[in-house]
Amino acid sequence: MPPQKSQEELTALYHRNIDAVYRLCYVYLRNHADAEDAVQSVFLRYLQKRPEFHDMSHETAWLLLTAKNCCRDQLRTWWRRQRVDLDTLPEPTACTDAETRETLHILLSLPEKYRVPLYLHYIEGYPAKELSPLLGCRESTVRTRLQRGRSLMKRQLGGICDDTQHTGNAQSNRTTKRTDTMRHPGET
Known part of the structure; x- marks a missing residue:
């Protein structure tokens, strides 16, 4: 079993990768709320698996691959296929x-x-x-x-x-x- 990481190390990992993971989730899901849910799932999977990384690029690649998989899982759910898309409503934008x-x-x-x-x-x-x-x-x-x-x-x-x-x-x-x-x- 890999050694437990300190709270500071986990916080640093989160802050290093949160923006890239969120943006990729948003690109897949095209909705802020769904992207936030997917981001939570990604970091929850990290906490459950606690993988060891060779370097920071390996860490980011693992998190982005996990984000891709979480988004695809979310896009395949029955609920997502049955709901009415809210993209017709205007969303505030950071642009x-x-x-x-x-x-x-x-x-x-x-x-x-x-x-x-x-x-x-x-x-x-x-x-x-x-x-x-x-x-x-x-x-x-x-x-x-x-x-x-x-x-x-x-x-x-x-x-x-x-x-x-x-x-x-x-x-x-x-x-x-x-x-x-x-x-x-x-x-x-």
């Missing part, structure tokens, strides 16, 4: 400028197979190579989904996005969270 709100709205309107890789690549800074095990598909599939997702967004944004960039050159830049635009992590 302040119109361009960011429009980009976020378009991202959330994409099919899941494009929405999640685009979010993880451009917002969280994961390169396609690291997304492959996270999403459970080949790296070439991730790259294809990123390219097709960019093309869909470009069409919906009226040609604003530049999709000539290759996703293989993306740098892992998880410390700089880009929530303002859909750019490669290394762009200025």
